[in-house]
Amino acid sequence: MEQVTSENFFSKARIHVLLFIATFLTTYYVNGLWYSVTIMTILLSHELGHFFMCRKYRVAATMPYFLPLPLPPFGTFGAVIKMKGLIPDKKALFDIGAAGPLMGLFFSIPAIIIGLNLSDVRPVPSDTSDYLGLGEPILFSCISKLIFGQLPDGMDIYLHPVAFAGWAGLFVTALNLLPIGQLDGGHIVYALLGKKSAIVYRIGIFIFCIIAILLYPGWMVFAILLLIFGFRHPAPIDEITHLDRKRKILGIILFIIFLTSFTPVPLKL
Template identity: 80%
Template sequence: MTREDQKSPPFFKKVRIHVLLFIATFLTTYYVNGIWYSLAIMSILLSHELGHFFMCRKYHVDATLPYFLPLPLPPFGTFGAVIKMKGHIPHKRALFDIGAAGPLMGLVFAIPAIVVGLILSDVRPVPADSSNYLGLGEPVLFSFIAKLLFGTLPEGMDIYLHPLAFAGWAGLFVTALNLLPIGQLDGGHIMYALLGKKSDIVYRIGIFIFCVITVFFYKGWILFAILLLIFGFRHPSPADEYTPLDPRRKMLGIALFIIFLLSFTPVPLKF
């Protein structure tokens, strides 16, 4: 092997796919819901993934830059974004911090998007023929913010969301999915850091409940439920399996589980 072969590829080659996917996702989100939605949802997704990325850097865990997943179809215009961790996680504290950083950073952008977007939204009568409208399930947190801003709406009235508010709603949707206490989702990382190998019981209960919701309440979850059945039962162990979390992280873990309950809605879309 020559010395030239040992050199790392130029920086622009290493980041090219990430930049192209970012641009493509910006264009698909803009195509689906306009500039305000696109800017907001891209900010939420980027902050979420960079939260993971920089925490991986802190603990010397090898991780890729975010891969954005474009989808030129409504209602979201994207499948979200992911990073790939390629290194071993040293201990439970690192596992917890990496898992928690993404949802927390995403909420920093999602909640202001909801507040400002709702202020820009309209309250209108529900039309007699509403077959062409997309109804959204309302997480408790979203409903609470809407009630603070609008109070109790009169009968026959509804909020027609500004694209910025819809991006905030989508941000809560993404946060809730990632905080499911299952497998290698963010919530699964947090649960494993809290409970260790006992988290396997929580994963199984969580997958069972999610499948019940899929079968009896919302068939739209079917693909995600299949992925959870395939990948959701196991979690790789950190190198240090025994050092417990400190009380501050344990309290934050409980708070994140509460955030999950406040952000999740069993039936997110009503066509």
């Protein structure tokens, strides 16, 4: 067993800290301070949800790796943690998978509400060559209608950076909740259905590839990754013990969150 000293702890933590700083800088560079602080908070809360749930069930996991990208519109590829240990049972698998999206959503929705109240409603410009439209998932659309009502024709919401970060958080939540493979949604589906989840994975990948081909070619790279890695999920040690009723109900709620947070065409150039 390796002895953990302060020296090797800081040595291991260095890469996580450097990536965190780099991602803060790239998100700041792309969309400014308010966006950077908000999106970093959402991403960190998502990954810490997974991390602390792994600690609860004594599943070895790394600290979050942030992925910087100095390009618009997001300035980042998000963040990930790597689980190194075996998951003991379906209960632990469900809780680890669900904790990230729930924590991310916990910060994304207030960001959307606060950011929309700071946003402006303006006419859509006649020259739309530099105009970036965002797909509106049902949840985002409902919140915006509560704040602004029905917009007149020719008008649109120009999002404050905090609102855009909330939208991006919703986007990340939906992407992670795809019921496929080793995504968070894949963990949840496997915990609910066991080996039968393979059928759901195949249906999910097929639908996603159709969306990528017919509606939004920007999904193609992610669709290819799902085709390569999305069909299988490692089994927990205990596959016999089933989930309790509360987790089954939460699983249904998370599926509804996915449906109301996902947009097939996220960016409209």
